[in-house]
Amino acid sequence: MTAVAEGLRDVVIGTSTICEVLPSGQLFYRGYNIHDLADHSSFEEVVYLLWHGRLPTLAQLERFKAQLQQEMAFAENVFPLLKLFPKSAPPMDALRTAVSALGMFDADNGIHTPEANLRKSIRLQAAMPVLVAAFERLRQGLEPIKPRPELGIAGNFLYMLRGEEADPLYTRTLDIDFILHADHEINASTFATRVTVATGADIYAGIVSGIGTLSGPKHGAAAEETMRMLLEIGDISQVDAYIRPRLTGEKRIPIPGFGHAVYRAPDPRAQHLREMSRKLGELHNNLKWFEMTTAIEKLVEELSNTPERLAAGKQPIYANVDCFSASCYYVMGFPVHLYTPLFAISRTAGWCAHMMEQIQHQKLIRPRAEYVGPHNLPYIPIAQRENGIH
Ligand SMILES: CC(=O)SCCNC(=O)CCNC(=O)[C@H](O)C(C)(C)COP(=O)(O)OP(=O)(O)OC[C@H]1O[C@@H](n2cnc3c(N)ncnc32)[C@H](O)[C@@H]1OP(=O)(O)O
Numbered sequence: 001m002t003a004v005a006e007g008l009r010d011v012v013i014g015t016s017t018i019c020e021v022l023p024s025g026q027l028f029y030r031g032y033n034i035h036d037l038a039d040h041s042s043f044e045e046v047v048y049l050l051w052h053g054r055l056p057t058l059a060q061l062e063r064f065k066a067q068l069q070q071e072m073a074f075a076e077n078v079f080p081l082l083k084l085f086p087k088s089a090p091p092m093d094a095l096r097t098a099v100s101a102l103g104m105f106d107a108d109n110g111i112h113t114p115e116a117n118l119r120k121s122i123r124l125q126a127a128m129p130v131l132v133a134a135f136e137r138l139r140q141g142l143e144p145i146k147p148r149p150e151l152g153i154a155g156n157f158l159y160m161l162r163g164e165e166a167d168p169l170y171t172r173t174l175d176i177d178f179i180l181h182a183d184h185e186i187n188a189s190t191f192a193t194r195v196t197v198a199t200g201a202d203i204y205a206g207i208v209s210g211i212g213t214l215s216g217p218k219h220g221a222a223a224e225e226t227m228r229m230l231l232e233i234g235d236i237s238q239v240d241a242y243i244r245p246r247l248t249g250e251k252r253i254p255i256p257g258f259g260h261a262v263y264r265a266p267d268p269r270a271q272h273l274r275e276m277s278r279k280l281g282e283l284h285n286n287l288k289w290f291e292m293t294t295a296i297e298k299l300v301e302e303l304s305n306t307p308e309r310l311a312a313g314k315q316p317i318y319a320n321v322d323c324f325s326a327s328c329y330y331v332m333g334f335p336v337h338l339y340t341p342l343f344a345i346s347r348t349a350g351w352c353a354h355m356m357e358q359i360q361h362q363k364l365i366r367p368r369a370e371y372v373g374p375h376n377l378p379y380i381p382i383a384q385r386e387n388g389i390h
């Protein structure tokens with residue numbers, strides 16, 4: 001058997017035309033630079049790009065937005081179920097369960113034609129923000145609000161969460177955040193969705209796998225962990241005392257929001273989020289979290305930029321996409337437990353694009369493990385086994 005690739009690092013699982021991640025710190029969706037998309041595009045336009053492989057014309061985008069808007073009420077099928085969940089349920093668990101149930105209301109469930117998969121993707125993309133906002137209101141003891149589809153995905157999400165139309169600056173900030181989080185090649189959750197549909201399972205099953213996989217702190221929950229760390233540190237004067245021992249002490253503890261499995265240079269998405277965090281901080285006259293994150297960033301880079309690490313071919317440890325998302329969301333007033341669901345809303349775009357591509361490939365994904373356990377043990381009948389010696 002070939003050499004073991006722990007964590008499948010740098011293993012190429014197939015070809016794709018969706019997303020290119022370069023270790024040198026560049027990111028492209030369908031060949032378009034993430035910087036151009038973040039500066040000029042809307043989330044809906046990026047979803048169209050990811051699913052259709054080309055940027056839409058104005059008429060195509062209007063038609064696509066209308067399709068998304070039409071499906072925003074679809075999520076209401078599972079509102080009675082959301083009401084049964086405990087208010088203390090982790091929102092990612094609620095989302096995973098709600099999406100799983102929603103599939104049973106979709107007439108296209110189990111139909112695998114490209115047309116049916118596109119219709120389901122539109123329904124899922126429209127449903128995710130509605131489900132997240134509705135469950136958050138229920139958690140707060142409030143009734144879910146009916147969507148206002150004409151506000152678009154980001155605007156309607158903010159409206160459904162707060163019961164009032166959001167400031168256009170907030171809507172645009174969230175829209176850019178969704179663009180930046182929409183896709184990232186074969187990250188863990190996208191891989192999980194591809195593995196799921198490669199068996200012939202439905203894309204609802206794939207999204208359930210994706211949500212479950214995104215919920216871990218090494219992946220999608222890193223922004224929540226970053227914010228909890230910022231709150232624990234409490235003040236910029238405490239940054240050094242908190243970070244230094246975790247990076248250089250006997251027992252190393254990973255710093256959330258830093259490091260990446262592919263990038264060996266700064267994550268190109270972080271620069272947009274850093275700037276957004278600064279602007280939001282200025283707007284609210286609350287630069288505390290931005291400044292604290294920047295101080296951590298400077299220290300982590302400095303402490304990881306050692307001659308020993310560089311000699312061993314390791315790079316400084318840079319901020320990833322989750323690092324400055326934390327302070328952006330906090331200043332925008334989102335509860336910390338909503339940060340990962342926000343990620344799931346945007347990543348649905350990438351998950352669906354990858355699942356639709358995977359279904360075209362029609363190849364089961366089935367890697368191997370190198371077996372290193374014992375061989376050929378004698379089978380001892382249960383009555384003769386003693387204290388684990390058998
Ligand atoms: C959307 C996303 O999923 S982005 C990632 C979100 N996750 C996080 O922010 C959690 C914190 N980060 C991490 O745990 C890691 O960086 C991961 C899981 C993302 C990537 O892990 P790996 O691929 O193993 O990282 P990599 O091989 O580049 O690590 C190289 C070295 O840097 C260290 N390192 C990497 N990230 C960190 C970090 N956040 N804090 C401290 N040290 C780190 C590793 O311990 C390793 O050092 P060593 O070889 O001396 O033991």
Ligand SMILES: O=C([O-])CC(=O)C(=O)O
Nearest residue numbers: 183184186187188261321
């Ligand atoms: O690509 C990865 O491994 C993680 C990541 O940045 C993402 O999913 O956005």
